Amino acid sequence: MKYPKPDMKHRKSKKSKEPEPKRIPAEDKTIFVNGVEIFIDAKANNWESITRRPYYQMRGKRISESQAFEIIRLTDAFFTLELDLEQAVHSINFNMWWFNTNHFPYKYGWVRPDGFVGTNGIMQKWPDINEIIEEWSTYVSLFPYLDLIIGITWWNEMPDERWELFSDYINHKISDDEYIYKEYDNFLENLDIGIWVHDGKIEIIDAEKTAKIYKEYDEKYSESNKRIYVSEYNQDFQPDIVNFEYLKKCISAYGIDDPETYLEKNLRPVMFKDIKEKL
Secondary structure (H helix, E strand, O other): OOOOOOOHHHOOOOOOOOOOOOOOOOOOEEEEEOOEEEEEOHHHOOOEOOOOOEEEEEEEOOOOHHHHHHHHHHHOHHHHHHOOOOOOOOOOOOOOEOOOOOOOOOOEOOEOOOOOEEEEEEOOOOOEHHHHHHHHHHHHHHOOOOOEEEEEEEEEOOOHHHHHHHHHHHOOOOOOOOOOOOOOOOOHHHEEEEEEEEOOEEEEEEHHHHHHHHHHHHHHHOOOOHHHHOOOHHHHHOHHHOOHHHHHHHHHOOOOOOHHHHHHHHOOHHHHHHHHHHO
16 A cells, blocks of 8 residues: 655755745544554654754664564665665665765664664655655564654754854864764754654654653663764774674575675675775
8 A cells, every 4th residue: 555645846955945834734544554554643644854854863672682683684775785685675764884884974773783772863865754654664564573762853964053063073173072972952842753663563643742752762771871872883982793794694694605705796896895894
């Protein structure tokens, strides 16, 4: 079942001076996609972001290492963008970059190899509700044990306050702690909508309900070390969280007997060399 595509005429560029489109609430509804039940709150119905690349935070219940391995080896962008493996799942807005050494940063994703679930991230350009439904119905159909909340904000790529500090950071006037790892207490005040995944179902909900559930998950499941949610964290502090052997294990899970030879044959020579050296 294909959820109706919203009218895209109101999408605007960052420089557009057009007024933000008014969202006319519809009724709550429940649909089924990929065999997954999806509840859509009236206020989130026909949602499309008026922010170019919305900043989000995800908090979730820890899963087992074997479950984490399955999610990473099927959904990490490396297996679709670089290898185009048939069984691999294309991500849309909630990407993982554990192995793409040509991406900055890399060695991060919303699931870690140890089973930790959660991240602070950025969606792709101008996301809409159809992309959310397509991506998360696929994930939940494959990984029904996921239990998490995602709060999507109005912020473009990062909190407004961080944009204000950008010039000072690139001119080395403030440290990583004051910029990359700075916490923003007004996150919940800037929510647009949320995605709540639980019990094999999906709920796409309004900002008020998202804030309530996010607080609950943050109290129950969040790490005391908030730096761990930042995409640069693993490169800075845990570079050994994945390595070349872990990548080969992922490739082997696709039924490929000699993963290193396979990688050497299917990657550009410079990329193969880079991955062997950096992972």
